[in-house]
Amino acid sequence: MKIGFIGCGNMAKAMIAGILKNGLCAPADITVSAKTDATLEKAKAQYGVCTQQKNAAVAQVADILVLAVKPQYYEKIIREIRGCVDSSKLIITIAPGKTLSWLAEQFSGPIPIVRTMPNTPAMVGEGITAASPNEYVTPELLDTALQVLRSFGKAEVIPENLMDAVVAVSGSSPAYVFLFIEAMADAAVADGMPRSQAYTFAAQSVLGSAKMVLETGKHPGELKDMVCSPAGTTIAAVRVLEEKGLRGCVMDAMKACSDKAKSV
CATH class of the missing domain: 3.40.50.720 (NAD(P)-binding Rossmann-like Domain)
Structure with a gap:
């Protein structure tokens, strides 16, 4: 060949x-x-x-x-x-x-x-x-x-x-994930963690979370619920993400990406 x-x-x-x-x-x-x-x-x-x-x-x-x-x-x-x-x-x-x-x-x-x-x-x-x-x-x-x-x-x-949906959900999405990793690392640095270590913790958490979705077969929402203890730290963070419109923002971004792919 x-x-x-x-x-x-x-x-x-x-x-x-x-x-x-x-x-x-x-x-x-x-x-x-x-x-x-x-x-x-x-x-x-x-x-x-x-x-x-x-x-x-x-x-x-x-x-x-x-x-x-x-x-x-x-x-x-x-x-x-x-x-x-x-x-x-x-x-x-x-x-x-x-x-x-x-x-x-x-x-x-x-x-x-x-x-x-x-x-x-x-x-x-x-x-x-x-x-x-x-x-x-x-x-x-x-x-x-x-x-x-x-x-x-x-x-x-x-x-x-x-x-065109694939372009948004996988072709371009590594850029969204890199932004998320960078933002998490910035927050860790603000709390005193060295930057190189912050990137390692943030990136490994994304890698491991993705692997859980692929290998357990569980719905992402179920996996999210497993981390969110009653009155705990995680649900406090999730509440802020929901207030700020994380899901809607991601969906709007992917729609813009898909629309752009159609016009190339």
């Missing part, structure tokens, strides 16, 4: 690292292109992958081609590579707003495409990726795509009409 990456930013590097760590293919079977020679040199030094300056050259050699560039560059990139792409290749996209119908129109052929939305925790092997295949993706090709996507975290197949 030969995999090509057009673009080699943080997400592409996270994917490459996961693919190599899980032995899906050898470094020599991965080819990347990027805007600058410096980026290509770093990728070759870090991962031992092959590099190409021309995007079409990557498309020619790849069985699976990942378009790891920003949405605004998709039309230009596809124009460059579509002469090298046919139904024998699988295209994986990671751009919000670029629908399967739009992609099919750009490629103008029966090309197997899996539209995905990963997130930055992929950089530590804990990503979550949504995947929506078009009608040309066979079950075997979808299994191959999911194998790639699961090399750097979890992956779920979803109907495409939920992709």
Whole structure:
């Protein structure tokens, strides 16, 4: 299996690292292109992958081609590579707003495409990726795509009409969580805790709490109730969060994110 990456930013590097760590293919079977020679040199030094300056050259050699560039560059990139792409290749996209119908129109052929939305925790092997295949993706090709996507975290197949919701709930949400961790650490620092230690306590608490949701199968509300003793410290904090409208604020933020994804 030969995999090509057009673009080699943080997400592409996270994917490459996961693919190599899980032995899906050898470094020599991965080819990347990027805007600058410096980026290509770093990728070759870090991962031992092959590099190409021309995007079409990557498309020619790849069985699976990942378009790891920003949405605004998709039309230009596809124009460059579509002469090298046919139904024998699988295209994986990671751009919000670029629908399967739009992609099919750009490629103008029966090309197997899996539209995905990963997130930055992929950089530590804990990503979550949504995947929506078009009608040309066979079950075997979808299994191959999911194998790639699961090399750097979890992956779920979803109907495409939920992709904008995925952008809000997982694609962009690490930023919300980082804000929450930073705010908790700031409060701990205000109470006298050294900053590096405050970040450790806050981040580990978020990590452990998320793991409890995933591994116990309990409703988040039930887990919250388990921490809130009658007349205790936790319920006092929860009351303030409710007064300040934490839930409504988060929901409004995610709605703004989803609306923006629709307009990209």
